[in-house]
Amino acid sequence: MFTGIIQAVGEIGGIEWRSGDARLWVKTGKLDLSDVQLGDSIAVNGVCLTAVQLRPDGFFADVSRETLSLTTLQQLKPQSRVNLEKALTLNTRLGGHLVSGHVDGVGRVIERRDDARSERFTIEAPAALARYIAHKGSITVDGTSLTVNGVEGARFHLNIVPHTLQETIMAGYAPGSEVNLEVDLIARYLERLVLGDAAAAAEPPSALTEALLARAGFICP
Template sequence: MFTGIIQAIGHLQHSQPRSGDVRLTVHTGELPLAGVALGDSIAVNGVCLTAVALTGAGFSADVSRETLALTTLGSLSIGNRVNLEPALTLATPLGGHLVSGHVDGVGTVRERHADARSWRLRIEAPAELARYIAPKGSICVDGTSLTVNQVDGAAFELNIVPHTAAHTIIGAYQVGTRVNLEVDLIARYLERLLLGEQAAVSAMPSALTREFLQQHGFK
């Protein structure tokens, strides 16, 4: 688990194809590694990765085909900067919100403009994630815990304060930038709970619909 509070910016140092998947080596910059051991989790642009080797200045992690397909990690180039956060502990202040490091989909930055000292971003999410995104709710963008300002269909708006812009890769976003998205855990589990016993039926649709809710007594 993570908090969505980025601890450092690193960069991709090496990418090695391995029998269909990839081993990435990340230079962790100012992220302290003294307490990191093999097998520990580190979020890279919001993706929970397991450290399989420690290099002194960073770590290596294996990235499965599933992760490559559903996140932006497969499109990283050597030198690309990445947001980093080590797994939280019981002593970690929960300054953001609970983040699992399991990316739900990839969104695209559609607009960016200045708003006083902040930046306003408009990001378009995959259509299947729209139902999980609510005004003033939480969303994780490339590992960063952010508050949704407004929602318009599958698009949502964010306000990026100067500190966030300076201490994460969000400050370098441009129109067209693809970003990893993780929706709020509560919304994800609430949908599953509403299915009740029907959740065990394999023929059930993967998402709740208005028709399904009406058939089961929800108005």
């Protein structure tokens, strides 16, 4: 688990392609690796990866074919900048929100514009994720915990302050940039809970409806 508070911006030192999957060498910059051991989890652009080899300036991680197909990691090249966060501990400040490191889909930056000292971003999520994105709710973009400032269908708006631009890779975003998205963990489990017995069906409902909520007891007759 992670908090979505980026601890360092690193860069890809190299990529070794291996029969359809890959091994990444991640140079970790200012990230403190003194307490990291083999097998520990580190989020790279919001993707939870396992450190399989350590070196003083970074670590190596294997990336499966599935992870490559479902995230933007397949687009990385040597010198690509990446957001980094070590897994949280029981005494970690939860400054963001609970983040699993399991990417739900890839979004696309639609617009970027100045807003006083901040910058406003509009990002389009895959249609299937739109129902999990709420005004003033939390969302993870490339591993960064952010607050949704507005929602229009599958598009949502973010207000990014100068500190976040400086401490993450968001300063490099431009219209067309693709980003890893993880929706709020609670929203995913809540939907499953509301489905009730229907969750066990071979083909559970694809969306919450008024009839389904009534059967589950959330709407009084």
